[in-house]
Amino acid sequence: MKKFIIIILAVFLLLVGVVIAWSTITFHSFSFDDAAIAQDEKTLGYYLDTYDRSRDAFRKATDDIKKKFANAKSLTLAVPSNISEGLTVDVLYIPQHKKQKRLLVLSSGVHGVEGFVGSAIQRMFIDDFITVDLLNSMGVLIIHGMNPYGFKHYRRVTENNIDLNRNCDTDVALYATKNEGYPRVYQLINPAEPVDLSSFGNRFFHLKAINQILRASMRTLRQAILQGQYEYPEGLYFGGKQAEAQVKLVSKELGPILRQYPVVLNIDLHTGYGERGVLHLFPNPIEDRNIKEKVENVFKGYSIEWGDTGSFYTTTGDFSTFLGKLMPEGTYLPMTFEYGTMNSHTTLGAIKSLHVTILENQGHHFGYASKSDEVRVKANFLEMYYPTSPAWRMKVMEDTRKLLKSSLDNFKNM
Numbered sequence: 001m002k003k004f005i006i007i008i009l010a011v012f013l014l015l016v017g018v019v020i021a022w023s024t025i026t027f028h029s030f031s032f033d034d035a036a037i038a039q040d041e042k043t044l045g046y047y048l049d050t051y052d053r054s055r056d057a058f059r060k061a062t063d064d065i066k067k068k069f070a071n072a073k074s075l076t077l078a079v080p081s082n083i084s085e086g087l088t089v090d091v092l093y094i095p096q097h098k099k100q101k102r103l104l105v106l107s108s109g110v111h112g113v114e115g116f117v118g119s120a121i122q123r124m125f126i127d128d129f130i131t132v133d134l135l136n137s138m139g140v141l142i143i144h145g146m147n148p149y150g151f152k153h154y155r156r157v158t159e160n161n162i163d164l165n166r167n168c169d170t171d172v173a174l175y176a177t178k179n180e181g182y183p184r185v186y187q188l189i190n191p192a193e194p195v196d197l198s199s200f201g202n203r204f205f206h207l208k209a210i211n212q213i214l215r216a217s218m219r220t221l222r223q224a225i226l227q228g229q230y231e232y233p234e235g236l237y238f239g240g241k242q243a244e245a246q247v248k249l250v251s252k253e254l255g256p257i258l259r260q261y262p263v264v265l266n267i268d269l270h271t272g273y274g275e276r277g278v279l280h281l282f283p284n285p286i287e288d289r290n291i292k293e294k295v296e297n298v299f300k301g302y303s304i305e306w307g308d309t310g311s312f313y314t315t316t317g318d319f320s321t322f323l324g325k326l327m328p329e330g331t332y333l334p335m336t337f338e339y340g341t342m343n344s345h346t347t348l349g350a351i352k353s354l355h356v357t358i359l360e361n362q363g364h365h366f367g368y369a370s371k372s373d374e375v376r377v378k379a380n381f382l383e384m385y386y387p388t389s390p391a392w393r394m395k396v397m398e399d400t401r402k403l404l405k406s407s408l409d410n411f412k413n414m
């Protein structure tokens with residue numbers, strides 16, 4: 001009887017695998033993208049296709065703001081690299097007029113490849129939101145391209161394979177954090193051989209993943225993989241053994257600015273996780289009830305997906321929480337905007353996202369069986385974090401405009 005059940009289960013899994021293997025790696029067309037969303041050249045024009053072009057445009061916008069507001073300052077933080085010259089984190093700071101009560105920090109590119117969308121949003125913000133009226137009620141600090149190496153080379157991680165959003169803390173104890181669940185998923189997510197898209201393991205990646213899901217739960221698996229790990233430098237979601245150079249620079253150069261304000265709101269811009277075309281409010285959980293309520297008040301009318309609920313997850317060493325540690329005295333309100341691209345809140349979407357992420361990391365470390373595999377893996381990876389769909393690009397920009405308008409009005413009254 002037991003044997004029979006096992007056979008039935010095996011056949012079922014095989015069928016599931018066959019049915020979905022065809023869709024492995026390649027992207028579905030999402031019905032969302034066929035929606036009739038009005039497109040305008042100005043909005044789509046914010047989306048640029050290289051790090052250099054994005055940064056140039058940000059610097060140009062910064063120069064224009066400096067001509068308009070005499071107290072605006074720009075700052076360039078040089079990030080050392082063995083591969084690329086001239087990598088920088090670029091900063092625009094405009095103090096609040098008259099008194100310094102509130103500060104908005106808008107940051108992008110903590111995950112390098114997500115910087116394209118982040119940069120576009122930041123430049124839209126500069127054009128549409130920075131007015132005398134806004135500056136009368138808050139200062140603005142814009143951090144462009146926290147991970148310029150990843151931005152330039154279309155990777156999520158830094159040059160040291162570090163996930164910067166698992167690397168940030170003022171306390172070095174972070175780097176001794178044990179992720180108990182990670183060793184169990186290590187082999188699934190870190191294959192140590194060149195990428196071969198025609199291999200059995202890649203064609204039937206879904207089967208391997210479903211097998212793991214059957215043994216643990218989806219939630220356990222997601223948490224183990226995504227929370228961050230500090231033991232395997234070549235593995236996915238490696239948080240490092242020490243703070244990356246730009247993390248130290250932010251602490252030194254921007255910490256003093258944050259500490260001038262009693263109330264600071266951070267919005268850290270990310271892409272890739274969640275329902276396609278949806279702007280998710282996805283902060284790490286906040287234990288302080290009072291702070292949590294304030295965050296909820298700023299984003300009143302919108303649902304917040306705290307990392308410890310639903311299909312989301314918590315992380316260690318994230319950038320947004322870290323900024324708050326730079327100002328122990330004041331009120332700090334962290335928020336992450338996550339623009340969904342691949343429906344990773346569903347099981348199939350999550351498996352697909354994971355596969356794309358694994359292949360890119362594997363290819364980086366072990367190379368590719370063929371040039372065409374390399375091209376395909378890199379294109380899928382970029383598409384996951386920077387969708388080419390004009391409908392997607394229009395929608396996230398419009399939704400962000402709307403959300404910022406209401407939330408900054410609420411923030412003004414805090």
Ligand SMILES: [Zn+2]
Nearest residue numbers: 111114270271
């Ligand atoms: Zn991200």
